Amino acid sequence: MDTSVWVAIAGLFLLSTAAAAYEIAPASVAPTIMGDLGIGQARAGWLVSVMYAVAVATSIPVGAALDRTDLLRAVAAAAVALLVAGVWGWVAATRGDYLGLVVSRMLGGLAYVTVWNAGANLAGRAVPPRHQATAVGVFTASAPAGFALGQLGGPLIAGAAGWPAILPAFGVLAVAGIALFWWAVGGRAAGAGEVEPPTRAEFRRVFATRPVWVICGMGFAAFSLYLFLNSWLPAFFEARLGLSLAATGLVVAVFPAVGVVARTGGGVLSDRLFDGRRRPVALASFALSVPVVVALAFVGTVVPALALLVVAGATIQLGIGLLYAYVREVVDPSVRGTAVSLLTSVGLLGALVAPVGAGWLIELTGTYELAFFAAGVVGVGGGALALVAPEPGS
Template sequence: MSSDADPDEPSRSSTVGLVAGVFLLSTAAGAYEIAPASVLPLVRESLGIGATAAGWLVSVMYLTAVVASVPVGIALDRVSVRRAVAAAGVALLIAGAWGWAAAVAGAYWWLFASRMLGGLCYVIVWNAGANLAGQAVEPDVRATAVGLFTASAPVGFTLGQFGSPLLAEPFGWPATLPAFAAIAAVGVGVFLLATRNRRLAVETGQPDRAEFAALFTDRAAWTLCTLSFLGFSLYLFLNSWLPSYLTEGLGVSLAAGGALTAVFPAVGVVSRTGGGVLSDRLFGGARRPVAVLSFVVAAPAIAGFVVFSAVPVVVALIVVSGFAVQLALGLLYTYVAEVVAPAVRTTAVSMLTSVGLFGAFAAPIAGGAVIERAGYLPAFGLAAALGALGAVIAWRAPTSETPTGG
């Protein structure tokens, strides 16, 4: 994607505004996405549903993103990205209002449908934002910009986890849905203002069938998709089951367990941006060393949950594992765009998103099954093994080629 309507180079303020706009949109979508998770007892009571049905109000957004991500990527390679992002922001506002009305009325399936719309909005903003952030800056800071954009996910998660109970107490839990979605209005405004003199489009024209076929059989792309699957699996497994482990396994109070778990996504604000900075500055634009470092550190940190039970040590493990697991998650979006043909970059990012979010969708469910049958420690051990597998795959990952032109 590039600016092709205005012959002049975009101003720094325009670039900052573009990245800030998609960051705010992604933050809004992330907070909206996770909002029901921290108030599930209230959700179950007001709708008269069980734990599984309540859990699906979060999981359905991941499942929608998994199914829609590649078609969305193909569309974004062919349509006006500016209009698509703006439309997704407006649709997220509609999803928030629709969800509030459905929740107040006790209409579970209408609420479920509104969450599906929210999932579609999320994947449009995420795929487009990852590409736009990378294309808006010079190649030597591309990974830094994309890493900064992907930090919007932990910002949104942290906001949703902390903010939902605070909003639910005076206004009722349904108010969390439009409240967090409303942030998208600011994001859309900033994005449109920053891009008003630019037409965001595909860099090299529409990809043909041969280029699509080559992408879906590209070993390098699938290697990075596998790393995305493993990384997001670890991220959501720990996000989902650390609170219960801290409460049931270590005797930490529910409130303290939730607060400690919130540290896990929160450190991603630093590590997702830091992964890009390390790649751009320390490793001269090489992406593979950061991917290897991420899994090499994550695997023993997660294994530490099996070995140590002292709360201070566990808190340290939460910080280290949260930092390590997220170190490469943002970088992979830059990485995959550099190992595929330029015409299919958006589709490649969408494929990475789809495979990664499938891991995010499946890991909490699979982890729950292991915990139910064997307990927490075997589940953490299996997660550590996945981290070690990721280190091996990252070591064999392709070498990216960082462009030297703008």
């Protein structure tokens, strides 16, 4: 396969990594932001949450639009919009304009969901079918890579140039990513003319296709587990293991970090070991992760906690990247953008609901065990869906 294809995917990976870093970066300097803007934890948290909310609300319309437009130009426009959002946020932050900062983050959220949905489609289209899950898995590994970059790079940038500088900095990196992608594909239009735009009947059929909803249900379960652990492990380990917040943060950072390998690995396993079958990897992801998630509730020392954390991070994320290749394969080519966007919307809904639901259970019982057990039940539901999920083309 032409090396320019993998250079193009590397450009998409860099673009999406920058977008994810932009999304999470305010969390890395939250105390500084709260002090400078005079806001509390809830309003500071909204600087990250608003991007998830925008993504859930706009993912499906964005996907429908992507099915009718040139994907290359769409993703390039999204990269520029991310830079604009970063500069806008920097201006608002330096002026102490919290509302302006939130609105800029809403534009960033729209740009990110466009990058994510278009990027998954472009990565899948760039390679032959036998490599599709691998390529899409590599692309989706950009999310944990970006989270790691944002969490580690945010404080460094803030220390050197002030915390508002974290916003445009990752926007510049996004433009570098799209430039690399554009150079690799020679500026050719990606998506336009390859398939006819979908009719209204074809668009509606996506929402009436059972395999699509089965895969979306697995996405809801996988993202729920992922965000539940990402959100509550720091507080849980601090309370259970007696670690400092700094040490806890270092330990918990392992969880998304292993996703860079796991999300890529899920696609490689499906394409090579299982000869393009998707269900075995999806089922293994849930079957392996559920007992580990439940076991974490009873851990009492650092070494077992770290071991379980690595296994949980790997097994939960093993199937996430694969689902984005999977959902493209159970619909007509003309509506693949819509199918990917529906999966994004439903998955991120799980990401929004799970931390809140877990917090309610923890407050209700005063312990963490029931929350971990509930997460295990969600994982069992995901595994049950994997059992009945059809293979593409079956």
